[in-house]
Amino acid sequence: AQSVTQPDIHITVSEGASLELRCNYSYGATPYLFWYVQSPGQGLQLLLKYFSGDTLVQGIKGFEAEFKRSQSSFNLRKPSVHWSDAAEYFCAVGSYNFNKFYFGSGTKLNVKP
Amino acid sequence: GAVVSQHPSWVICKSGTSVKIECRSLDFQATTMFWYRQFPKQSLMLMATSNEGSKATYEQGVEKDKFLINHASLTLSTLTVTSAHPEDSSFYICSVRDSGKETQYFGPGTRLLVL
Secondary structure, rough: OOOOEEOOOOEEEEEEEEEOOOOOOEEOOOOOEEEEEEEOOOOOOEEEOOOOOOOEEEEEEOEEEEEEEEHHHEEEEEEEOOOOOOOOEEEEEEEEOOEEEOOOEEEEEEEEO | OOOEEEOOOOEEOOOOOOEEEEEEEOOOOOOOEEEEEEOOOOEEEEEEEEEEOOOEEEOOOOOOOEEEEEEEEOOOOEEEEEEOOOOOOHHEEEEEEEEOOEEEEEOOOEEEEOO
């Protein structure tokens, strides 16, 4: 069965510190992986995606993610967090035709000044 | 990315009334749109896939007579919550599929509160 797990519900980091948000997936076929960010009351904005090739992908706003097939993981990272990064982050796996998206439960990021 | 709008952004209604939510794809024609529901502190759950000119496909457990979907044009899909009840209060988000970009683009969402 398809599923996405984000083990951390809340994370708090200090501004300027590094960040890693964890994502593990279970999918029966080749996974198409995504990270989205949601600000309060807003829709989801695509940060980055991975389909194939280089397992380290770069996204917008200085985010990157690394696909590790052996660990079924797709963790999101940022070397230096800004206060404006405070939001909720969702990992998702998509079907081959992008009609089915399975989302994790989200990780809420708080940034301390 | 694609621009997707939703209207209204907020709606409060009385129990038993029906509410229509619009989802528009502003900068490309979308043959397929999706409707998601997000409960507080939970993730998005796909409710249905809206296909232009044909019947929507509903996910298991979603009542098609309760959540009416109409995709009458390539830029507009509507979700009508019929005879709304307090348990229907939620955040409803639509998305459009851009196969050329191999992803979905999401609207800003509509928050529904049923009193």
